[in-house]
Amino acid sequence: MSATALPAVATPGQRWRRRYGLAAFGGGVILAWVLAALAAPWIAPYPPDFVDVAARLRPPSAAHWLGTDTLGRDVLSRVVHGARVSLSVGFVVVLLGALFGTLVGAVAAYAGRWAEEAMMRLTDLVFCFPPIILAMAIAAALGIGTANTCIAMLVVWWPKFARLARSLVLAQRNLEYVEAARSIGFPPSHILLRQILPNALGPLIVLVTLDLGNAILVFAGLSFLGLGTIPPTAEWGAMVGEGRQLVQQWWVATFPGLAILTVVMGFNFVGDGLRDWLDPHARTR
Amino acid sequence: MLRYVAARLLTAAFMVLLATLAVFLIANSVPGDPVLSQLGDLAASNPATVAEYRQKWGLDLPIWDRYWIFLRGLLQGDLGSSIVSRRPVLADIRDYAPATIELASVAFLLSLLVGLPLGILAAVRRDSWIDNLARLVSLVGVSAPTFWLAFIMLAVFYGWLDWAPGPGQLDPVSFPPDRVTGLLLVDSLLAGDWETFQDAAAHLVLPSIVLASATLGLITRTTRAAMLEALSQDYVRVARAKGLRRRAIVLGHAAPNAMLPVVTLGGLAYANLLSGAVLTETVFSWPGLGRYTYQSAVALDFPAIMGITMIVAVVFVAVNILVDLSYALLDPRVVKG
Numbered sequence: 001m002s003a004t005a006l007p008a009v010a011t012p013g014q015r016w017r018r019r020y021g022l023a024a025f026g027g028g029v030i031l032a033w034v035l036a037a038l039a040a041p042w043i044a045p046y047p048p049d050f051v052d053v054a055a056r057l058r059p060p061s062a063a064h065w066l067g068t069d070t071l072g073r074d075v076l077s078r079v080v081h082g083a084r085v086s087l088s089v090g091f092v093v094v095l096l097g098a099l100f101g102t103l104v105g106a107v108a109a110y111a112g113r114w115a116e117e118a119m120m121r122l123t124d125l126v127f128c129f130p131p132i133i134l135a136m137a138i139a140a141a142l143g144i145g146t147a148n149t150c151i152a153m154l155v156v157w158w159p160k161f162a163r164l165a166r167s168l169v170l171a172q173r174n175l176e177y178v179e180a181a182r183s184i185g186f187p188p189s190h191i192l193l194r195q196i197l198p199n200a201l202g203p204l205i206v207l208v209t210l211d212l213g214n215a216i217l218v219f220a221g222l223s224f225l226g227l228g229t230i231p232p233t234a235e236w237g238a239m240v241g242e243g244r245q246l247v248q249q250w251w252v253a254t255f256p257g258l259a260i261l262t263v264v265m266g267f268n269f270v271g272d273g274l275r276d277w278l279d280p281h282a283r284t285r
Numbered sequence: 286m287l288r289y290v291a292a293r294l295l296t297a298a299f300m301v302l303l304a305t306l307a308v309f310l311i312a313n314s315v316p317g318d319p320v321l322s323q324l325g326d327l328a329a330s331n332p333a334t335v336a337e338y339r340q341k342w343g344l345d346l347p348i349w350d351r352y353w354i355f356l357r358g359l360l361q362g363d364l365g366s367s368i369v370s371r372r373p374v375l376a377d378i379r380d381y382a383p384a385t386i387e388l389a390s391v392a393f394l395l396s397l398l399v400g401l402p403l404g405i406l407a408a409v410r411r412d413s414w415i416d417n418l419a420r421l422v423s424l425v426g427v428s429a430p431t432f433w434l435a436f437i438m439l440a441v442f443y444g445w446l447d448w449a450p451g452p453g454q455l456d457p458v459s460f461p462p463d464r465v466t467g468l469l470l471v472d473s474l475l476a477g478d479w480e481t482f483q484d485a486a487a488h489l490v491l492p493s494i495v496l497a498s499a500t501l502g503l504i505t506r507t508t509r510a511a512m513l514e515a516l517s518q519d520y521v522r523v524a525r526a527k528g529l530r531r532r533a534i535v536l537g538h539a540a541p542n543a544m545l546p547v548v549t550l551g552g553l554a555y556a557n558l559l560s561g562a563v564l565t566e567t568v569f570s571w572p573g574l575g576r577y578t579y580q581s582a583v584a585l586d587f588p589a590i591m592g593i594t595m596i597v598a599v600v601f602v603a604v605n606i607l608v609d610l611s612y613a614l615l616d617p618r619v620v621k622g
Contacts (some may be wrong), residue, residue, distance in 0.1 A: 035356055126599055129597070221430065240432060257430055264429075264430075
């Protein structure tokens with residue numbers, strides 16, 4: 001607030017780095033994880049389910065960079081393979097949830113009247129329930145397994161997109177370009193999908209990015225509780241769960257947790273950067 | 286104002302009714318079979334045992350009859366009986382709730398005590414080291430998996446440094462105080478048992494820090510954003526032109542106006558703490574609602590799951606109303622708009 005010292009004039013490069021440095025770093029972290037997930041079978045030193053009881057609970061060493069777990073499985077190999085599960089579940093849940101939620105919200109806003117009322121009350125209804133508890137109940141009821149857990153998460157995932165999409169479409173609905181499209185005689189589906197949605201896409205993309213980290217966290221949490229993947233699938237949350245009693249053998253639970261932390265932070269950094277980029281006003285305020 | 290309150294209450298009542306239907310349908314339309322999960326394979330292979338079990342828990346009635354029974358029971362405060370504990374669900378919840386309320390309240394207080402000053406300082410000294418620290422704290426807090434953070438805290442401060450007590454609410458050797466409120470801190474003070482109070486407080490430190498981490502991040506970020514907005518307003522410039530001291534401007538003028546979004550978020554965050562306790566409680570063997578929920582979900586104990594989900598949904602709706610009403614009090618324009 002006080003202007004005792006004039007700030008040094010930043011070069012464009014410095015300014016860019018200060019503004020988007022974190023986002024670029026986060027993007028790099030995500031890219032690294034995606035590559036690791038894709039190349040997992042080739043870069044992991046051991047198969048993820050390779051059991052070597054003689055080498056159980058070994059601390060990190062040259063043979064096992066991140067140590068071994070209770071069954072002598074290589075933690076590094078399991079962490080690398082775990083990226084496949086976590087990333088794909090994150091993308092599937094968030095993209096499907098965003099698709100469905102956006103459709104519901106956009107159609108509700110554009111249709112108006114009772115259709116809007118009904119759809120938004122349904123959205124409110126899902127919002128009444130805390131996501132983890134509802135997802136837990138559904139996942140437990142459907143039976144344990146990656147696909148079922150994804151379904152359970154989808155049930156609680158779409159409403160936030162419905163709300164956002166509705167408010168975005170409402171803001172656009174009466175603008176001149178929509179009126180123009182209507183007067184040309186485009187059908188409502190064309191106006192909604194080809195005219196309005198592209199103009200409302202920015203905030204949706206930000207929410208998707210921030211939400212990817214969130215979805216990975218929730219899925220890992222459910223897995224940690226034993227409601228996600230079926231053992232022996234290498235999954236980060238389940239790995240922390242398997243190692244949580246092993247305080248002396250800290251490496252079993254610590255490294256998969258670090259993997260979750262870095263991926264989620266990566267998505268948060270990128271989401272933050274995207275928000276600044278789409279709304280420069282938010283940054284200078 | 287009265288009309289506004291009445292309208293909000295009516296909507297809320299309708300939402301709760303819809304929620305009962307939703308909970309009921311979810312619990313009933315899923316393929317998982319509570320009989321199998323409860324009786325075990327051996328007993329479940331005997332048709333007589335299965336039939337007896339189904340009849341005892343009303344599992345053989347048509348679905349709408351069961352919804353009607355469920356709803357009628359709800360009105361009388363009867364949430365049914367847990368299949369696992371064989372006790373009324375409400376009694377179970379009453380037993381487990383205080384531990385969660387105590388934990389969530391301490392965690393909430395903690396995140397307010399740290400998050401509000403941190404957010405205000407970050408806004409006042411924007412782009413300084415404290416702003417960066419605030420950003421780091423909130424990003425790590427939001428990004429770290431709760432269950433993992435809980436493990437790390439236990440491993441470091443209990444297993445390695447031995448500064449904090451282990452999991453649980455009390456040391457295994459100490460006796461819990463007479464139950465009055467169910468909140469150990471309160472009950473031990475009422476009983477004048479200073480040692481138990483200290484023990485209970487010490488056991489609260491780690492789990493409440495873990496539970497507070499995510500909320501802390503949200504509160505810090507929201508406070509910072511709202512403060513930045515408030516500090517750029519004309520009345521702040523006027524106050525500065527008048528020569529008011531900086532402390533008076535920040536705390537007296539800007540902060541009260543920045544509290545609106547923080548109140549909204551705070552209310553929701555508290556409700557979220559109650560449910561976020563599931564993971565924290567599991568790691569810390571905390572005898573609260575979170576662990577009860579988890580155990581019921583794994584055992585497919587539908588009456589218990591429905592009961593908890595119902596209660597939490599009601600709390601959520603109630604908190605939302607309180608937030609709306611406090612909004613209306615803080616900013617009279619809300620009612621008119």
